[in-house]
Amino acid sequence: MPATTRIPSTLLGAVRASTSRVTPPIRQRCAYHSYDYAQPPPFPPAETKILSSAYAHVPNHGFTVDALKLGARDAGYLDASTNLFPRGVFDLINYHLVTQRLALKDSVQFPEEKDGKKLGVGSKVRSLTLARLRANEPVLHRWQEALAIMAQPTYIPPSLHELAALADEIWFLAGDQSVDTSWYTKRATLSTIYSTTEVFMTQDTSKNFV
Amino acid sequence: MSAKLLSPNALARSHAPILDFLAPRTLTSCTSSISRQRRRHQSTTPSPPTPDSAAASGLNPPTNAATPIHQLSEQQRAFLSSALRVNQTGELAAILIYSAQSPILTRSHPHLRPLMKHMYDQEAGHYKFFNEVISKHRIRPTAMTPLWTAAASFLGWSTAVLGREAAMACTEAVETEIGTHYNEQVRVLLDWAQKCGERGESLGPELEALVGQLRTIRDEELEHLDHAVENDAKEARPYELLTEGIRAGCRGAIWVSERV
Numbered sequence: 001m002p003a004t005t006r007i008p009s010t011l012l013g014a015v016r017a018s019t020s021r022v023t024p025p026i027r028q029r030c031a032y033h034s035y036d037y038a039q040p041p042p043f044p045p046a047e048t049k050i051l052s053s054a055y056a057h058v059p060n061h062g063f064t065v066d067a068l069k070l071g072a073r074d075a076g077y078l079d080a081s082t083n084l085f086p087r088g089v090f091d092l093i094n095y096h097l098v099t100q101r102l103a104l105k106d107s108v109q110f111p112e113e114k115d116g117k118k119l120g121v122g123s124k125v126r127s128l129t130l131a132r133l134r135a136n137e138p139v140l141h142r143w144q145e146a147l148a149i150m151a152q153p154t155y156i157p158p159s160l161h162e163l164a165a166l167a168d169e170i171w172f173l174a175g176d177q178s179v180d181t182s183w184y185t186k187r188a189t190l191s192t193i194y195s196t197t198e199v200f201m202t203q204d205t206s207k208n209f210v
Numbered sequence: 211m212s213a214k215l216l217s218p219n220a221l222a223r224s225h226a227p228i229l230d231f232l233a234p235r236t237l238t239s240c241t242s243s244i245s246r247q248r249r250r251h252q253s254t255t256p257s258p259p260t261p262d263s264a265a266a267s268g269l270n271p272p273t274n275a276a277t278p279i280h281q282l283s284e285q286q287r288a289f290l291s292s293a294l295r296v297n298q299t300g301e302l303a304a305i306l307i308y309s310a311q312s313p314i315l316t317r318s319h320p321h322l323r324p325l326m327k328h329m330y331d332q333e334a335g336h337y338k339f340f341n342e343v344i345s346k347h348r349i350r351p352t353a354m355t356p357l358w359t360a361a362a363s364f365l366g367w368s369t370a371v372l373g374r375e376a377a378m379a380c381t382e383a384v385e386t387e388i389g390t391h392y393n394e395q396v397r398v399l400l401d402w403a404q405k406c407g408e409r410g411e412s413l414g415p416e417l418e419a420l421v422g423q424l425r426t427i428r429d430e431e432l433e434h435l436d437h438a439v440e441n442d443a444k445e446a447r448p449y450e451l452l453t454e455g456i457r458a459g460c461r462g463a464i465w466v467s468e469r470v
Contacts (some may be wrong), residue, residue: 032290033348036279036414168348177345179298180355 125173279414292468299338303362308368378443383456385435392428
């Protein structure tokens with residue numbers, strides 16, 4: 001019956017046409033990382049200058065607008081330059097998170113062999129996580145306040161994004177090669193462990209965080 | 211309907227524009243030696259793929275003073291991530307289809323064993339390649355792996371049970387979709403290369419090698435398509451339903467994997 005076979009074929013033609021468009025790019029969380037060129041710095045130059053000087057004031061003034069203002073002044077900008085940061089203090093916290101994450105690559109070196117055995121991925125993850133936790137030390141007495149800011153509803157998504165990025169960074173630097181569901185479970189478990197340990201660390205009064 | 215299916219070689223030729231010289235096939239032999247060198251590195255810092263000594267790890271990549279390397283935009287990186295994610299999961303699905311089909315098919319048609327093994331080995335090679343690309347370039351793999359595993363195994367098993375022609379028709383359908391998909395990716399990458407060339411930049415050794423590899427893989431997939439057609443894929447009944455259904459399923463899976 002020509003009529004009934006013609007309809008499915010036009011339908012099929014329509015289906016085929018609609019799905020053969022080039023896919024518009026979707027915003028990716030873990031996008032392609034190229035080795036052909038050096039990665040651009042995470043923040044624009046003016047912001048980097050202000051944030052890095054403000055960061056130096058955090059141990060004394062905490063993650064507050066005061067620290068940002070002092071930082072702006074040190075960097076040679078007007079106090080009102082803090083308007084560059086629409087998210088205010090969260091941008092300073094974000095700066096700490098991003099720079100500490102990116103510093104992991106250079107701050108942790110692994111020996112080829114330890115006690116005659118090659119270092120496994122698990123122990124590398126452990127070393128990297130401990131290194132990152134230790135990097136919190138200079139601002140640890142201000143970190144509870146930072147966590148409170150990060151827990152505000154507007155800032156929860158970017159905070160979780162950074163936590164996920166940190167977990168990914170640690171697994172990648174440890175040499176993880178998983179390409180299936182374990183990619184997700186590894187990062188999820190590491191994120192949980194890291195965040196709970198960090199919270200515990202803010203209350204830990206033992207010497208050298210034993 | 212079958213007339214609309216271009217012969218695979220014409221398909222390949224029509225989508226490979228003049229800029230083939232940017233990624234000559236000979237690059238693939240260089241890539242495999244470069245990737246072997248890279249695997250010897252044990253440092254935590256992912257080293258750029260310099261063809262020089264292993265001591266160059268962690269340093270800035272050497273840029274040719276004459277042609278700077280193009281820095282990929284967000285959209286380009288997003289495209290590469292989705293594309294490579296889909297490729298990796300597609301190869302996994304292909305392996306599962308062949309693993310499910312082989313025992314059933316070769317029991318009743320032992321003469322197909324070498325062909326099935328050859329196709330399986332090639333798909334396994336592709337899978338290994340894309341796994342390395344995904345983990346090296348920090349691309350997120352698809353979360354749908356368990357679902358695609360189940361679907362692909364079921365597809366392979368059910369088409370094998372339907373018979374040799376149906377199994378070949380399944381291969382034909384899947385390879386047609388995959389061939390189109392790879393062609394599209396190669397076309398986009400060569401388009402980028404052309405635009406870079408116009409600006410006086412180069413795509414960079416990584417991407418040029420990738421284009422070469424994608425073309426090889428695409429050619430092998432289209433070769434599988436030819437084998438399937440040679441082995442009476444078109445004799446399958448109901449041909450239209452089977453091939454169109456599988457192709458629609460593939461397109462749906464590709465769409466989802468690009469996002470999830």
